[in-house]
Amino acid sequence: MNRSLNQRIDDRGLINSGYRYALSLAHNRHDAEDLIQQACLQVLRRQGTLVGKSYLFMAVRNLFYDGLRKHREISEERVVESSIADESTSHTRAVDQKIDLAEMLSCLRPEEREVLFLNCMEGYTAEEIGTLTNQPRGTVLSLLSRSKKRLNTRYDPNQMLRTK
Helix, strand or coil, X not given: CHHHHHHHHHHHHHHHHHHXXXXXXXXXXXXXXXXXXXXXXXXXXXXXXXXXXXXXXXXXHHHHHHHHHHHCCCCCCCCCHHHXXXXXXXXXXXXXXXXXXXXXXXXXXXXXXXXXXXXXXXXXXXXXXXXXXXXXXXXXXXXXXXXXXXXHHHCCHHHXXXXX
């Protein structure tokens, strides 16, 4: 009985971690809930139990990118000018105004959000992220660098850290 309770607690933590990962990819709470539910069902059908974080993350990732492929055609050029923030809009904010994390991450492409989440929130190294996402380590490092640079350019960290 105690082992069963411990297993449910472990599964709950795994699902919560998978949900955060799905949210980093989908950037929408409802889509993330759908992704984690589909991924859990898929893993349970294949394995009979939630076997581990890497397996669940891979299922979430595959479902997310399969969904993207269904809704839009992926062009040969991965960096599209329209994904970069419009220069005509002012992104300066008052010091006392809170900046929503979801709004901040909206300027990033899904691939950039994914590696940033796996690195900063889950603590994976670039090599581990490369293995998990089936990308070369250099590509992961490039995506990490680009996402951090884009966030630093769009949101001045010194301005955000000041308090009244």
